[in-house]
Amino acid sequence: MIYTVAADQSMAEAIAVSGDQIIFVGDEAAADTYIGSDTKVVDLKGRLVLPGLVDAHIHPLGGAVKELYQCNFPFSADPDRIRETITRCVENRPDAQWIIGGQWDSGFFQRFEMLSPRSFLDEVSGNAAIFLSDDSGHNGWANSKALELAEVSASTPDPTGGTIVREQDGTPNGILIETAQGLVQSAVPKYSDKQYIKAARWFSNYANAYGITAAKAAAIEEEEMAGLVSADKMGELTIHMATSIRTPYGHRNTPLDFDEIDRIRDRYESEHVHTEFVKIFLDGVPTPARTAAMLDPYLPDKAHGNDFNGGDLHVGLDMLASDLVELDKRGYTVKMHTAGDRSVRVGLDAIEIVRKTLGNSEKRHELAHAGFIHPTDIGRFAQLNAVADLCPILWHPSPIIDAVISAVGERGKNYWPTRDLLDAEAPILAGSDWPSAVPNANPWPGVEAFVTRRDPRDNVKGSLWPEQAILLEEAIEIYTLHGARAMKMEDRIGSLEVGKLADFIVLEQNIFEIPVDEVAQTKIHQTYFEGKLVYEKN
Incomplete structure (x- = not known):
């Protein structure tokens, strides 16, 4: 059939x-x-x-280099498992200056109290600098050697939009929240061109094995695009790639460098690499880090008080709207990171300004991670031809959902209003967000969970907001034709037609x-x- x-x-x-x-x-x-x-x-x-299926929100080479070159443990790892993994990686790479890996889960330090996460890594790291990412990719964990090489010390101020978590005497304890992790990431050596080409080839084969024939990179660096294009020109890329060019992460009040974005777009386009896409970040994540911008406050905690709603957006409405207008005029579709309902609303407000300024163009701008949407904003997606980018695959109970609920409270159980969006005729896409939050890029658990709202791996019992379940046929359409529209390729892929x-x-x-x-x-x-x-x- x-x-x-x-x-x-x-x-x-x-x-x-x-x-x-x-x-x-x-x-x-x-x-x-x-x-x-x-x-x-x-x-x-x-x-x-x-x-062929479309993963419309993924970090293809980030996932590939993780699998090929990094030191990995599952999200479920406890301190003993992490200690064993780091010890083994250090033993296997005795000459390595840096060992990169992960990913510890969002609720890890709530479940496992550590007086000094930095010292925990020091005990097993030998002479290597260790840097680990969490399951969201927004927060980092470093040992003393990594902090030393990055010149992060007790006297280092918190960067705008980030926190260096500290011990009582001010010494960094190894946990780096949001933009603070960039202080260490900037000191990590880059992968080589050959490594990125190998990663691009590996990802193409990996995706094909899951039935994925098109994918949209959610936030991609120039050197990653170069790897994809090189593999494509060698005839080794058997997947359509859309590349959302990454813009600076963190708070800013200046316009983007549009000419630089144009340069990257024009240089790295190839037969199967489509570059007319851009990524802008508005906020962080709605986990215990409390960095997603919410309309209502998070649950009270010692670090943030009683009325904290995630703080300022990375980009204010006026600047965001100005950026979107210019990018729309230059032919780009923009994917905005909007993990909280307040950032979703501001993103919709900015798109509304674009529509009033330029008319309702064919550019279908996307609001990524849009799991929290205020009911009054549901209908605006269709009205503004804005896309709800549903990712990562978390529309079912999981430890990450538990971590979200621990931060936002009971409203965390009303996450991912897929049925409401479809009933309101909102454009929708789906993506894995791999390697963030999910163990692999397999789309089929996402398809099943759309229909059941239950954990497809059966690790966690119960269901998440089952009233938002959709039909299997609707789930398949989201992963095919809706994804093709996000790629701007609906006239070529997404359905089987002459x-x-x-x-x-x-x-x-x-x-x-x-x-x-x-x-x-x-x-x-x-x-x-x-x-x-x-x-x-x-």
């Missing part, structure tokens, strides 16, 4: 491909007329065909005929990219 996701013909028995394009979709008898002496005929043997590229996947089972709580276990039999077989299950 072939599920096309096309509005006028959702089901078919056969498709015919010539070169990189689909030339026929329909019944098996009519398909016979396309069979010639040199035609390859594939019998699906009852398997299901879908369009004239579109032959990007499709063959599943081991028909997900419409199995219990929905088995969808997360979906395995890919084959992945085709532009008519070529690029992955086949052994």
Whole structure:
């Protein structure tokens, strides 16, 4: 069976491909007329065909270099597991000056009290500088050697928008919140061009194995774009990539350097790398770090008091609107990091100013991590042609959701209003946000959880706001056609129709005929990219 996701013909028995394009979709008898002496005929043997999936919010090379070069432990790791992992990495790389890795989860230091996280790492790090990221990618954990090389000491002031967590005498305790982690990250040696090319090749194969044939990099550095383009020119990129050019993280009150953004866009565009996208950060994360901008205060705590709502946005409304107007005029689609309902509202306000200034252009600007949305703002997405970017895959109970609830309170249980957004005809996309918050880029747990609102890995019981569940067909459309629109490629990918590229996947089972709580276990039999077989299950 072939599920096309096309509005006028959702089901078919056969498709015919010539070169990189689909030339026929329909019944098996009519398909016979396309069979010639040199035609390859594939019998699906009852398997299901879908369009290739789109991960519309991912950090492709960040995830690839993590898997290839870093020291990793699962989000669930306790102090003993972290100690064992770091010890092993140090032993395996005795000459390493830096060991980078992670990821400790958002509630780790609430569950495991440490007088000095820095000293904990010092005990097992030897002579190496250690720097670990958390599950959100917004906070860091460093040992003494890393702080020394980065010249972070008791006299170092907190950067704007960040916190160096300190011991009683003012000595940094190793935890660096938001922009403070940049103090150490800036001292970490860069990966080489060859390493990034290898990472791009690795990611392409990795994504294809999950049935992903297109992906949107959520915030990408220039050297990462260079790696993708080099791999593409070598013929080794079997995935469509949209690259959201990263802009400075942290608080600013000056305009972006639009000419520099143009330079990066023009230099790194290639056949499969599309560069007319930009990323702007408005806030942080709604975890115990309390850096997402919320309309109502977080739960009281010692560090923030009783009325803290996340502080100032990274970019105020006037500056944000000015940036968006100029970027829209220059042809960019902007993805804004908006993890709190206050940042979502300001993002919508800025888009409204763009629409009033320039008219309702085809640029569908995106509000990323938009899980907290005030009910009065739901309808504005459709009105403004603004996209709710749902990521990471956290629309189910999990330790991260527990950490969010511990910070924001009971409203954390009303997270990800997917049903309300669809009913309001809001544009939606979905992404993994890998390697943040999720163990891998597998989209199938996200598809299942859209429908069940339960943990697809069955690690946590219960459901998260089950009234927001959607249909399986709607979930597939979000991961295909909606994602294609986010890539600005809906005329070429996202559904199986004559004239579109032959990007499709063959599943081991028909997900419409199995219990929905088995969808997360979906395995890919084959992945085709532009008519070529690029992955086949052994």
